[in-house]
Amino acid sequence: MNTQPPLPHPDADQISLPNVLTALGDTTRLAIIGELSRCGGLGMTCGQFTDLASKTSITYHVSKLREAGVVNVTPEGTRRRVTLRRDDLDHRFPGFLDSIIASTADLHIDRGRTE
Amino acid sequence: MNTQPPLPHPDADQISLPNVLTALGDTTRLAIIGELSRCGGLGMTCGQFTDLASKTSITYHVSKLREAGVVNVTPEGTRRRVTLRRDDLDHRFPGFLDSIIASTADLHIDRGRTE
DNA sequence: TCATTTGTTCAACGATCATTGAACTAAGGA
DNA sequence: TCCTTAGTTCAATGATCGTTGAACAAATGA
Numbered sequence: 001m002n003t004q005p006p007l008p009h010p011d012a013d014q015i016s017l018p019n020v021l022t023a024l025g026d027t028t029r030l031a032i033i034g035e036l037s038r039c040g041g042l043g044m045t046c047g048q049f050t051d052l053a054s055k056t057s058i059t060y061h062v063s064k065l066r067e068a069g070v071v072n073v074t075p076e077g078t079r080r081r082v083t084l085r086r087d088d089l090d091h092r093f094p095g096f097l098d099s100i101i102a103s104t105a106d107l108h109i110d111r112g113r114t115e
Numbered sequence: 116m117n118t119q120p121p122l123p124h125p126d127a128d129q130i131s132l133p134n135v136l137t138a139l140g141d142t143t144r145l146a147i148i149g150e151l152s153r154c155g156g157l158g159m160t161c162g163q164f165t166d167l168a169s170k171t172s173i174t175y176h177v178s179k180l181r182e183a184g185v186v187n188v189t190p191e192g193t194r195r196r197v198t199l200r201r202d203d204l205d206h207r208f209p210g211f212l213d214s215i216i217a218s219t220a221d222l223h224i225d226r227g228r229t230e
Numbered sequence: 231t232c233a234t235t236t237g238t239t240c241a242a243c244g245a246t247c248a249t250t251g252a253a254c255t256a257a258g259g260a
Numbered sequence: 261t262c263c264t265t266a267g268t269t270c271a272a273t274g275a276t277c278g279t280t281g282a283a284c285a286a287a288t289g290a
Contacts, residue, residue, distance in 0.1 A: 004286085017218050022140030026278085027133050047236060057279060059238060078236040078287045093218045099210035103132050119256085141248085162266060172249060174268060193257045193266040 004075030007066060012088040015069035020093070023068035024100060028053050029061050034104040036071070036084045043083035045076075119190030122181060127203040130184035135208070138183035139215065143168050144176050149219040151186065151199045158198035160191075 024030055031052050036044060049058045062082060065071045072083045089097045139145055146167050151159060164173045177197060180186040187198045204212045 017215070018140055018142050018145055021136050021145070021215075025133055025137030025140045028278085030133055030136070045236080053278090054280075055237070056239090056281080060278070063238095078285095080237070093214055095210050095214035096218065099208055099214055100132070100136075103208045103211065143248085160266080168248090169250075170267070171251080171269090175248070195267070 006075070007073050009066060009072060010069040012069070012085075012092060015085075015088060015092050017093060019068040020070060020089070020096075023064050023070050026061070026064075028057070029065055030100075030104055032058075032061060032065065032082075033070070033084065033100065036082065037101040037104070041083075043072075043081045045079040045081060047079065121190070122188050124181060124187060125184040127184070127200075127207060130200075130203060130207050132208060134183040135185060135204070135211075138179050138185050141176070141179075143172070144180055145215075145219055147173075147176060147180065147197075148185070148199065148215065151197065152216040152219070156198075158187075158196045160194040160196055162194065 024033065032049055035049065035052075046055075046058050046062055049062075052058070053061065062071065062073060062080070065082075066073045069085060069088065072085055074081050074083075084097075086097060139148065147164055150164065150167075161170075161173050161177055164177070167173070168176065177186065177188060177195070180197075181188045184200060184203065187200055189196050189198075199212075201212065
């Protein structure tokens with residue numbers, strides 16, 4: 001069952017642009033956002049990002065994205081479901097996320113290598 | 116006269132999204148972009164940013180923005196004229212800069228006045 | 231029950247960050 | 261010429277970054 005304590009997330013109106021930009025200014029985290037944007041509305045689990053970096057590293061990066069207010073993370077059994085905070089970001093910074101995602105489409109990452 | 120050597124800038128097609136995001140993920144640099152976006156087409160000199168940080172700090176931040184391809188810096192006598200690379204950024208990441216600038220309008224910075 | 235799956239925590243590490251103050255260069259104006 | 265203005269360079273500092281591996285915890289499934 002789910003007796004897991006929820007993880008801390010900033011409220012929508014506390015999401016700050018510099019924090020979001022810093023969170024996205026990393027190839028691994030940008031790749032996570034890219035995968036999330038293409039996965040359909042259900043989100044992904046942390047384990048599904050292990051093509052991008054090690055388990056420990058993914059934990060680190062997903063935390064950064066969560067703390068910046070870019071993603072929502074909810075425990076589901078032994079897993080964590082990660083979803084984009086699309087509505088919150090669109091409301092706060094209109095057009096921003098879409099422009100990022102569009103420019104992320106052609107970004108390659110295979111374990112640390114960028115273009 | 117202007118016998119100053121030009122400073123190195125990345126070509127438009129070498130501007131990378133992670134680098135741009137990293138460059139903008141700092142309150143001082145975001146404030147520089149904000150001032151540049153509101154100054155008219157002529158750009159500004161480094162000295163005009165000293166309400167945001169010390170002279171040395173401004174040199175550092177403007178270099179970061181230049182190296183990331185966000186601004187153009189050209190020597191003019193003893194000064195450096197700093198301009199936004201609007202066209203290059205719009206071409207490379209459509210809609211991105213506009214969304215940033217719009218969200219920058221109400222951003223407050225430490226060292227002094229809003230405008 | 232016991233093993234597996236999923237993910238976290240921790241300490242360590244080298245690297246980069248943003249800032250400071252002092253010293254410096256280059257151009258212009260008197 | 262001397263002085264001022266505008267900005268850079270440098271070394272130092274403390275902070276944060278992103279990664280690793282080992283150990284750990286919690287839920288699941290046999």
